[in-house]
Each structure stands twice: as structure tokens, then as C-alpha cells.
Amino acid sequence: MGGATGGAPTGGVTTLAASTGGAVPARPVLLTVDDDRTVSRAVARDLRRHYGDRYRVVRAESGPDALAVLRELTARGEMTALLLADHRMPGMTGVEFLEQAMDLVPSAKRVLLTAYADTDTAIRAINDVDLDHYLLKPWDPPEEKLYPVLDELLEQWGRAAPASFEGITLLGHQWSAETQELKEFLARNQVPYRHLQGEGATAVRTAAELTDDALLPATVFPDGTVLSRPSLRDVAERCGLPTSAGSPFYDVVVVGAGPAGLGSAVYAGSEGLRTLLVERTATGGQAGTSSRIENYLGFPRGVSGAELAMRARDQAVKFGVEVLTTAEITEIAPHGDGRVLRFADGSEVTAHAVVLATGVQWSRLPATGAEEFSGRGVYYGADPHEALSCRDEEVYVVGAANSAGQAALHFAKYARRVVMLCRSPDIRRGMSEYLVSRIEASDVIEVRTCTQVVAVEGADHLERLVLSDSSTGGTETVAASRLFVFIGARPLTDWLGDAFSRDDHGFLRTGPALLDGDGRPPAGWPLTRAPYHLECSVPGVFAAGDVRAESVKRVAGAVGEGAMAVTLVHRYLEGTR
Known part of the structure; x- marks a missing residue:
């Protein structure tokens, strides 16, 4: 089996060559590497016979080809459980291959297939490349010389292996507004995804040739397609979500x-x-x-x-x-x-x-620096998935209506502490009693009334909030990394x-609200009848x-x-x- 390669993304779409089919299979991979085709087929045959119902066996006939396959598998989110490499291969030895493979699949078990004359090399490799085991050729009968060794190694791997993942891999910095936008889009459209960053993303970024931070955020799809700095429309189309009307x-x-x-x-x-x-x-x-x-x-x-x-x-x-x-x-x-x-x-x-149901969006926080840190610690509204990222953290929530109360209670399941900041002296003014009673009973939630955020500070992301207390006239600076804002809304x-007639706040006037003091339709209304109850100043809308x-x-x-x-x-x- 040949390797899988892909071109470097340049702000568009890159497709990693498909060597494993379309959707990500659930079975982890056993990868064998041997330049001798006869030996390679024999190893794969024995592995499939014993492990084929639980693992997928993949063959490669050189170290470089095997590394290319690993990059592709890693980019797709597939798990590699075992590497079985022959030592004496031209161009790249088995030990050299296993050493480079450690960067791509550090958790995979590593086994060297070698002749008796190379046992000293195999023993040194135990320390040099953290070799798990070496096997001598020939390994017949496999029931005695192959399967018992691999059974033990795969059992060890299985106990430590993460759950398999078959969705989109999102690569991007935690404090990137563009990354946050993609996270919200995928979560709200219920598209399965995982967000990798830091060390956890290194192998996938290397495999997808996304080592340059300028290419992030990026999405890697199960079939190997890479989108660098994609628009939401790009992602929607790639996910199969319709974006264009099918009829005129x-x-x-x-x-x-x-x-x-x-x-x-x-x-x-x-x-x-x-x-x-x-x-x-x-x-x-x-x-x-x-x-x-x-x-x-x-x-x-x-x-x-x-x-x-x-x-x-x-x-x-x-x-x-x-x-x-x-x-x-x-x-x-x-x-x-x-x-x-x-x-x-x-x-x-x-x-x-036409029915206009465009709703409203959260009003912006009128605090110094708030816009600068939007998406980088300051968030408007909160999808439920955000709470998972706040485990054991201290979270600030601005607002005193039902949405703020629901968010605070949800964050309280994960965060170490949730602080609600409310301008009014009593959260009961705008919040349902069932929420108020739960908030007051929570040991995690603190409610600070008569308090406003007057400034947002930090370097590349939110680090501090400057709070003003209207009851005392004093200010206070507190450490903070996440602020979720629920302070009213404006129409779109x-x-x-x-x-289209609107009121002073931009909301659409309809029906009776369009009539003048004498009950007459607005100027320019072309029909003899009055607007229907939900009808705008444009008939039929x-x-x-x-x-x-x-x-x-x-x-x-x-x-x-x-x-x-x-x-x-x-x-x-x-x-x-």
C-alpha cells in the first residue's frame, strides 16, 4: 500500500489522498511495514486472521510510505494501535521509521521485526525509540510466537486509548475569535467535532501540513479534506448543509x-x-x-x-x-x-x-475594551457546550434575565465559581422565580447586584475586569478569563x-401599530384593507x-x-x- 500525501493548504481546500475510504471506520489500525512483499503479505494475513474483527490491518512497503499513511490516518482522527516494522529496509530502517512515527502516533505500540543477527540493534531500540517489543523471523507458528505478544500489547493500548472520534477536527487557538465562531457554528448545527490545540494538535497539524499558525483556524474532515481559514459557508457546504435555494x-x-x-x-x-x-x-x-x-x-x-x-x-x-x-x-x-x-x-x-422571523441579537457590552476582546474572552450569549471548557474555572455572567440565569446554572455544573453581575438591586425584576430560587440555593453561584463592567483588560485575551458598584460608587479590578454577556437585545x-416601518429601537411595526390616530393605514399603503395583525408596512410581508x-x-x-x-x-x- 502506498503512502498518502497532500499539498500544503493556502487558504483554501486541501484533500489528503484517500487510502482508507470515505467515512472514518470505528476499528483502530494495525500498521505493518516491510519492503519484502512476500513477508508483508504474510504478516498482514496472520494479523487479519486473528485481529480482523476488531482492528483494520494496513500494509506499507517502505518507511516513508508508512509515515505518509500515518499522517493521513491522524489527520482523519483515526487511531493507530500498533506499528510492526521490519528493521532491514533500504532508505529508512525500521528503527528510524519507529522513531519518526512517535511524533505522529505517540500512544501506538511499537514492535520491531528483525533477524537473529540484529538482536543487539533491537535491544538498543528499546531505549532509543521506546520499543515495546521485538520479534524474530520467522514467527511461525503465530499462535505461539506472534499473537500472545501482540495480545498483551493491544490490551495495554486499549486500556489507555481514548474513545474513537468520527467527526470534524477543529484546529485553532483558544483565544481566536475566528475559532470561537467555528465552534459555535458546528455546535449549534449539531455537527460532531473536537477542538484540538497545544500538544494535542501537534500530530494532526503536522499530518495536515498546518504547522504555520497563519493557516489557522482550520477544519479536518473525516475523509481527509482540510479547509484552512474557512468561511462558515465553506464548512456548511462541506458538511452537506444546503446553502442555496433549489427553486426560483x-x-x-x-x-x-x-x-x-x-x-x-x-x-x-x-x-x-x-x-x-x-x-x-x-x-x-x-x-x-x-x-x-x-x-x-x-x-x-x-x-x-x-x-x-x-x-x-x-x-x-x-x-x-x-x-x-x-x-x-x-x-x-x-x-x-x-x-x-x-x-x-x-x-x-x-x-x-414572506415571514420575517429574524429575531434579535445580544446588545454589545458598553465597557472600555469589550469590543477588542470579543471572541477572546468576552462572549455574547453562551452555547451549552461552552460550559465544558470552563471546568474548574471562575466564570463571570453579565445580566439578570432568564437567559443569564439559565446560563449561570448550567456553568455552575462545571465551573469552580460563577459570578453574576447585575445592574439592578434585585435579580427578581427580570427573572422567573424558578430560576431565582435555584440560583440562591447554589453554593457555586454568587450574585453581585448594583454592579457593572466598566472596562475589560488583558494582553491577547481577557485577563481582568474593572467593576463599578453603583451602591457605593467604588470600583474594583478582578481577575477573569471568561465573561458571558446577556444584557438585552436589538433586532436584526x-x-x-x-x-418597512420600525419603532425607535428598530423593531418592526405590524398591524394595528401601523395605523394612525384615526385608524388609517400608513402613507404608501397600496391596499384598501388595513394591514393584518402581523403584517408589516409592506403588504404580504x-x-x-x-x-x-x-x-x-x-x-x-x-x-x-x-x-x-x-x-x-x-x-x-x-x-x-
Whole structure:
């Protein structure tokens, strides 16, 4: 078997030559290296006979070829359990191969196959390359001279081996904003991944030829494909997530896949409307980052925002809804009885009606230095997976609403200490009582009221917070490496044109809120009827959920408005046909 090689990534895609097939197999690898093909086949035959049901046997006929195979296997996240190398090989001896292989697969057991005349070399290799064992040729019968030795070594390896991994490997510095963005994208789209850095990433970076930090962050896929500094769209396409519309026309396009958008999509699809659901990042919206929603109807034990979002997405797809990820709509323009929606990539679709469910995003922290450290210690919102990275650390949470309370309780399962910073004198002003009681009962969570963050400091990442206490007028500097911000939200409506009426905070006005004091429609309204309850100032475009002015900012309320919007879409379509 020849080696696997790959070109150095230059900001795009690199594919490591596929020598092991597509998806990552669950079985660890036993790699044999011998330049004598007859011997090589005999070793592989004996190994497969005894270990073929538990391990995958791979052959190489030279040291350089074997190293190339190891680089490929490592880049794919496959585990190598055993290296069995012949000593007398031209160009690179077995000892030389095992020495270099240690950098790629340090945990693999190393066995040297040698002749009686080379036993002194084999004995020296026990110290030089941490050789686990050497075997003399011939090894017949294998039941006596081969299997007992390898059984013991593989048992030792199995006890210390990590669990197999079959997802994406993410390489990037912990305090990189780009790495953080990729982590959030993969987690929220429920794409299995592992984030390697430091010593744990050395072997994979070497195998994928990503030793230059300028090439990070990077993703290594199970089939060996390497994406250096990829966009979210690059990753989505490589993961098989649809990013472009499959048709030029739809009955209804739903913009935003939070609870309101998912509610609209499910009801529209179930009622026979050809529906397109468009999301910039991941389904679930802001609610999708919630570790546990406990007051949503029908889930007495609670449900995570991610699970609720994926259930709703699967339900929408079941009803024929087409779902796009990393797709951004930049304009909605009238086109006869329809509406043209233009995407950032230059494409466009036409729909009879549109539901805007773009939700809100967290307000930025108004503290000196906060923007500088965004993604490098300062985070807006928190996906549940972030708590795992905070094990035994001290975590600061800014905010006093339900989202902040849910995050604090989730972090408390892993962090050594969680400090909640609240401007108000009492967290009960904006938080549900069931959360307040649990926070007060926690030995891990400390609540500091009347406190604000006025400055964020550090070198390459967050290291200190300057806090202000409004009750005393004093300031305090505390050590901190992670700050999670939940301080209100603003709507995502900047991209909409002037034809869309908004309130002073940017939320979309709909229905009765558009009428003047005499109950008349707004100027420029082209229809004789008044706007429907969720209809925007542009006919045929409806708003649902948090993006709508005066909406109830609750998951149940958003889902309800999403469903109601579809009822109004039907009414609108009946009036235009």
C-alpha cells in the first residue's frame, strides 16, 4: 500500500489522498511495514486472521510510505494501535521509521521485526525509540510466537486509548475569535467535532501540513479534506448543509430559523405551501443557545434550546420545507403580486409571501475594551457546550434575565465559581422565580447586584475586569478569563429598506401599530384593507417573534406568532388570487 500525501493548504481546500475510504471506520489500525512483499503479505494475513474483527490491518512497503499513511490516518482522527516494522529496509530502517512515527502516533505500540543477527540493534531500540517489543523471523507458528505478544500489547493500548472520534477536527487557538465562531457554528448545527490545540494538535497539524499558525483556524474532515481559514459557508457546504435555494419560486419564504421561524415553517409546510426557510447561522436562534428551557408547554423536565430547535427543524423537513444554512438575504423588493428576495451571493428567489422571523441579537457590552476582546474572552450569549471548557474555572455572567440565569446554572455544573453581575438591586425584576430560587440555593453561584463592567483588560485575551458598584460608587479590578454577556437585545432589521416601518429601537411595526390616530393605514399603503395583525408596512410581508414590536419575548409566544403568521399568509394569498 502506498503512502498518502497532500499539498500544503493556502487558504483554501486541501484533500489528503484517500487510502482508507470515505467515512472514518470505528476499528483502530494495525500498521505493518516491510519492503519484502512476500513477508508483508504474510504478516498482514496472520494479523487479519486473528485481529480482523476488531482492528483494520494496513500494509506499507517502505518507511516513508508508512509515515505518509500515518499522517493521513491522524489527520482523519483515526487511531493507530500498533506499528510492526521490519528493521532491514533500504532508505529508512525500521528503527528510524519507529522513531519518526512517535511524533505522529505517540500512544501506538511499537514492535520491531528483525533477524537473529540484529538482536543487539533491537535491544538498543528499546531505549532509543521506546520499543515495546521485538520479534524474530520467522514467527511461525503465530499462535505461539506472534499473537500472545501482540495480545498483551493491544490490551495495554486499549486500556489507555481514548474513545474513537468520527467527526470534524477543529484546529485553532483558544483565544481566536475566528475559532470561537467555528465552534459555535458546528455546535449549534449539531455537527460532531473536537477542538484540538497545544500538544494535542501537534500530530494532526503536522499530518495536515498546518504547522504555520497563519493557516489557522482550520477544519479536518473525516475523509481527509482540510479547509484552512474557512468561511462558515465553506464548512456548511462541506458538511452537506444546503446553502442555496433549489427553486426560483416559493409560496412563502421564512427568514430566520428561531422558534418563530420554525413555527411558521412547520405550519406552512404542513398546510401544503411550498416553503423555504432561510437562516444565516443555525436553527434555533437565540433560544437555540439555551441550556434548558423549563417553562415551555409539554416538556415537564425541560428541554435544551438546541434539542427543541432540531426537533422543529426535522419536523419542518418532514413536511417538505427546504432549509438553507449560512444564507443571508440582503433585500426584499416588490415584484408584481410577489416579493423578490436577494441573497448576499447575488442569487434571488421570488415568493408570494414572506415571514420575517429574524429575531434579535445580544446588545454589545458598553465597557472600555469589550469590543477588542470579543471572541477572546468576552462572549455574547453562551452555547451549552461552552460550559465544558470552563471546568474548574471562575466564570463571570453579565445580566439578570432568564437567559443569564439559565446560563449561570448550567456553568455552575462545571465551573469552580460563577459570578453574576447585575445592574439592578434585585435579580427578581427580570427573572422567573424558578430560576431565582435555584440560583440562591447554589453554593457555586454568587450574585453581585448594583454592579457593572466598566472596562475589560488583558494582553491577547481577557485577563481582568474593572467593576463599578453603583451602591457605593467604588470600583474594583478582578481577575477573569471568561465573561458571558446577556444584557438585552436589538433586532436584526438594519438590512431592510425604508418601506418597512420600525419603532425607535428598530423593531418592526405590524398591524394595528401601523395605523394612525384615526385608524388609517400608513402613507404608501397600496391596499384598501388595513394591514393584518402581523403584517408589516409592506403588504404580504409578515413579522413574527422577537423582531416584532410589542411581541411577547418568550419561546411559546414566538412559536404562536409563527403559526399565526401562516394563517394570515393564507388570508393574504386568497385575497391576491
